[in-house]
Amino acid sequence: MELTTAKDAFDRVAEKQKLSFSKCQEVIDQVSQEIEQALVKIQSVEDPMSPVDQKSILTELKHKLIAISPLKLLEGSQKELNLNLSKFPKVLEKSFPDISKAYRDVDFDFHIVNQIIASHFYHQGLFDLGDCLINEAGEPEAAALRSHFLELHQILEAMRIKNIEPALKWASTNREKLVQNGSNIELKLHQLQFVEILKRGNRADALNYAKTHLASFASSHLKEFQKLIVCIMWIGRLENCPHSELFTPIHWEKLTEELARDFCNFVGQSLQSPLSVAIVAGIEGLPTLLKLANVMAAKKQEWQALKQLPVPVELGKEFQFHSIFVCPVSRDQGSEENPPMLLPCLHVLCKQSIMKLSKGSSRAFKCPYCPAEASAAQCRQLYF
Amino acid sequence: MEMDSLPNGNSTIPTTIIPTTTPSTALSSKLTQLTESLKLEHQFLRVPFEHYKKTIRTNHRAVEKEVSSVISVVNDAADSDISNDDAVQHLTSLVSRLQGLKRKLEEGSRTENLQAQRCRARIDHLESADAENLSEWNNMRMKRILVDYMLRMSYYDTGLKLAESSDMLDLVDIDVFLESKRVIDALQKREVAPALAWCADNKTRLKKSKSKFEFQLRLQEYVELVRAEDHLRAITYARKYLAPWAATHMKEMQRVFAIVAFKSNPECAVYKVFFEPKQWDYLVEQFKQEFCRLYGMTLEPLLNIFLQAGLSALKTPYCYEDDCTKEDPLSQESFRKLALPLPYSKQHHSKLVCYITKELMDTENPPQVLPNGYVYSTKALEEMAKRNDGKITCPRTGLVCNYSEVVKAFIS
Numbered sequence: 001m002e003l004t005t006a007k008d009a010f011d012r013v014a015e016k017q018k019l020s021f022s023k024c025q026e027v028i029d030q031v032s033q034e035i036e037q038a039l040v041k042i043q044s045v046e047d048p049m050s051p052v053d054q055k056s057i058l059t060e061l062k063h064k065l066i067a068i069s070p071l072k073l074l075e076g077s078q079k080e081l082n083l084n085l086s087k088f089p090k091v092l093e094k095s096f097p098d099i100s101k102a103y104r105d106v107d108f109d110f111h112i113v114n115q116i117i118a119s120h121f122y123h124q125g126l127f128d129l130g131d132c133l134i135n136e137a138g139e140p141e142a143a144a145l146r147s148h149f150l151e152l153h154q155i156l157e158a159m160r161i162k163n164i165e166p167a168l169k170w171a172s173t174n175r176e177k178l179v180q181n182g183s184n185i186e187l188k189l190h191q192l193q194f195v196e197i198l199k200r201g202n203r204a205d206a207l208n209y210a211k212t213h214l215a216s217f218a219s220s221h222l223k224e225f226q227k228l229i230v231c232i233m234w235i236g237r238l239e240n241c242p243h244s245e246l247f248t249p250i251h252w253e254k255l256t257e258e259l260a261r262d263f264c265n266f267v268g269q270s271l272q273s274p275l276s277v278a279i280v281a282g283i284e285g286l287p288t289l290l291k292l293a294n295v296m297a298a299k300k301q302e303w304q305a306l307k308q309l310p311v312p313v314e315l316g317k318e319f320q321f322h323s324i325f326v327c328p329v330s331r332d333q334g335s336e337e338n339p340p341m342l343l344p345c346l347h348v349l350c351k352q353s354i355m356k357l358s359k360g361s362s363r364a365f366k367c368p369y370c371p372a373e374a375s376a377a378q379c380r381q382l383y384f
Numbered sequence: 385m386e387m388d389s390l391p392n393g394n395s396t397i398p399t400t401i402i403p404t405t406t407p408s409t410a411l412s413s414k415l416t417q418l419t420e421s422l423k424l425e426h427q428f429l430r431v432p433f434e435h436y437k438k439t440i441r442t443n444h445r446a447v448e449k450e451v452s453s454v455i456s457v458v459n460d461a462a463d464s465d466i467s468n469d470d471a472v473q474h475l476t477s478l479v480s481r482l483q484g485l486k487r488k489l490e491e492g493s494r495t496e497n498l499q500a501q502r503c504r505a506r507i508d509h510l511e512s513a514d515a516e517n518l519s520e521w522n523n524m525r526m527k528r529i530l531v532d533y534m535l536r537m538s539y540y541d542t543g544l545k546l547a548e549s550s551d552m553l554d555l556v557d558i559d560v561f562l563e564s565k566r567v568i569d570a571l572q573k574r575e576v577a578p579a580l581a582w583c584a585d586n587k588t589r590l591k592k593s594k595s596k597f598e599f600q601l602r603l604q605e606y607v608e609l610v611r612a613e614d615h616l617r618a619i620t621y622a623r624k625y626l627a628p629w630a631a632t633h634m635k636e637m638q639r640v641f642a643i644v645a646f647k648s649n650p651e652c653a654v655y656k657v658f659f660e661p662k663q664w665d666y667l668v669e670q671f672k673q674e675f676c677r678l679y680g681m682t683l684e685p686l687l688n689i690f691l692q693a694g695l696s697a698l699k700t701p702y703c704y705e706d707d708c709t710k711e712d713p714l715s716q717e718s719f720r721k722l723a724l725p726l727p728y729s730k731q732h733h734s735k736l737v738c739y740i741t742k743e744l745m746d747t748e749n750p751p752q753v754l755p756n757g758y759v760y761s762t763k764a765l766e767e768m769a770k771r772n773d774g775k776i777t778c779p780r781t782g783l784v785c786n787y788s789e790v791v792k793a794f795i796s
Contacts, residue, residue, distance in 0.1 A: 006507060010503055014500045021489070024444070028447075035454075035458070035479055038475060039475040054471050055465070058458070058471060059462045062458055071451060074447060088433060092426055092430055102689075106725040110537065117687075126546075126549075132542045136541050271711065280522065280694070281697050308728040313729055313730075319697075320744050321698075321711060321712035322700050322702035323737045326731050326732060331732065342757070346793055348794065369796065380753075381757050382758075382793065
């Protein structure tokens with residue numbers, strides 16, 4: 001809608017510009033024509049010694065030019081264009097607000113921002129851009145994550161051409177810490193490799209691989225191990241195997257993502273570039289913030305000093321990183337001092353609300369959400 | 385370099401923020417969001433337009449000037465007694481001047497058309513965003529924001545590289561910023577001439593916004609003369625270039641004229657500031673602001689505006705705890721530092737995230753309470769029970785219980 005208005009306004013500008021151009025051309029042509037005519041006349045004067053003639057021709061030319069009034073014509077052609085030229089920004093301002101209105105005057109330390117951007121480039125695998133920025137901005141310490149992401153992208157690149165070796169090498173080098181983190185990525189990689197061998201159909205190879213690489217997982221992951229070994233029986237007709245779901249190509253994609261996640265977590269990073277996440281959150285949140293800033297425009301000071309936003313800024317599910325409990329009675333956010341409590345009827349309120357309802361836990365109270373009665377002593381604290 | 389084997393840009397980590405299997409309701413909310421977000425693109429449409437407008441005005445002024453000069457030549461000739469030969473010569477030169485003007489007009493119109501095309505490309509780009517190319521489009525927007533940051537920070541190489549590698553030169557304002565680069569480079573070398581020329585170019589608009597940038601430039605040049613102890617020239621300079629500002633900038637003016645009384649090393653703090661080298665940095669900053677204002681850009685880089693909004697929306701007290709998930713940008717020290725002066729977000733309703741699956745617990749995936757009060761999502765517990773013969777192990781306390789012992793909690 002807004003875009004169409006802007007487009008129309010712009011089309012008018014472009015149209016007037018074309019019109020103005022042809023008008024200008026016309027004016028110039030007209031002036032040239034008059035001058036050329038005068039020139040021909042002067043050149044054709046018979047008696048070069050008679051000054052009256054050329055003078056009268058020049059005067060005639062002068063009057064003709066006054067009659068054409070080219071400057072006025074030029075001005076006129078520009079007038080309409082100017083009108084539309086100044087109109088377009090107004091149209092824009094009306095439907096496309098100034099986003100800096102929601103900006104608080106706090107300066108970001110640009111060194112930190114540069115480092116974040118350099119890490120973002122490395123994270124996305126844009127290594128020469130990251131290097132270029134570090135060079136240009138003079139932030140050598142921003143390269144801290146470069147080697148990690150380089151390793152990751154090399155591993156992922158290999159995975160893309162179904163070469164699992166670099167990934168396995170990384171997983172076995174960091175086995176202990178990975179297991180500690182609750183990751184069983186190494187087993188999954190071996191499983192994927194094993195499946196490839198099964199598909200190739202050589203029983204001896206498969207047995208061999210299972211012996212050398214899978215056996216060590218038998219005690220910790222018995223079920224998975226059994227499944228894989230069973231598959232050896234079905235070599236040559238894997239499609240009939242009861243565990244045929246193991247052979248769908250989607251496993252490569254899935255595991256590549258899981259590997260990337262584990263790798264990032266392993267080096268203390270997120271799977272998504274944190275800069276992308278924050279910027280997308282900003283784009284989603286800014287319309288609400290702008291509305292808020294408009295409402296608070298009269299109280300600019302307060303806007304700049306807010307400790308908490310006065311209204312919620314709704315972001316998508318993917319931005320929900322923490323459990324936040326809001327008591328439906330008091331609207332307070334849960335905290336250590338005021339934790340969420342489960343009533344016997346399975347409704348949840350915060351502790352302070354329960355204290356209030358039960359008059360300091362002195363008497364039973366009715367749940368605000370159902371007819372059930374409860375006493376404060378019956379309520380249990382919840383941990384999200 | 386060693387990573388040459390890696391094709392840059394193609395090896396992005398294989399996920400996008402938007403899940404590939406978005407249900408239709410989520411998709412429609414994404415599209416509403418998209419429409420909302422398009423309204424944030426003022427600068428994107430405005431800058432090329434201002435550029436276009438400037439070109440139109442300059443071209444037109446040139447035409448007017450030339451035509452009026454032609455007319456005055458005719459008038460002069462008509463009013464004086466000149467010979468036939470002279471008259472012929474005059475008129476011939478006028479004809480060729482007008483031909484030259486016509487060529488120039490056509491050339492100018494070509495530039496104008498190119499710039500109009502760019503404006504249109506921007507509008508088309510905004511219109512092109514839809515459900516099919518959403519993630520790609522968002523990706524492009526991220527890059528546009530980054531290029532804007534690079535250009536404002538004078539990291540031209542990185543900005544250009546990013547724009548070229550993503551084939552988006554029409555969607556960023558590199559040529560506009562290159563115009564500012566000349567002025568900034570000169571100011572950094574302590575030369576004011578290009579900046580003054582820029583002021584002259586944009587005189588009317590600067591005057592309209594009551595800018596004192598030109599005054600500040602003149603002032604700095606004057607200070608440099610005083611610093612060089614060239615007092616005579618300093619005074620002449622002040623008379624010529626500073627005096628016209630006296631009416632509007634009386635107070636500064638008085639100080640300025642007093643400077644010359646000091647040697648280049650005044651004791652008094654009021655005058656000392658004029659001689660500080662950081663005055664030049666200040667001029668650069670000042671210029672950047674004037675420049676942005678003239679082109680209808682935000683004074684801050686877009687990145688800072690979006691980042692600030694995003695961090696405010698994401699900031700919760702939990703972000704600063706040790707066990708904050710790595711997927712939260714605010715788990716990173718750098719982001720935490722940036723977010724420090726920003727307000728916390730606010731919630732009106734509970735938003736519960738399962739500790740195990742990190743998924744939102746809602747009516748489709750309701751929260752379930754273990755006997756010890758720890759809460760996990762139905763999905764996570766069902767999965768766990770299936771794998772372990774109906775047994776549940778609380779990952780945070782080690783408590784083992786039967787799936788039949790867990791109860792669903794109602795959280796509104």
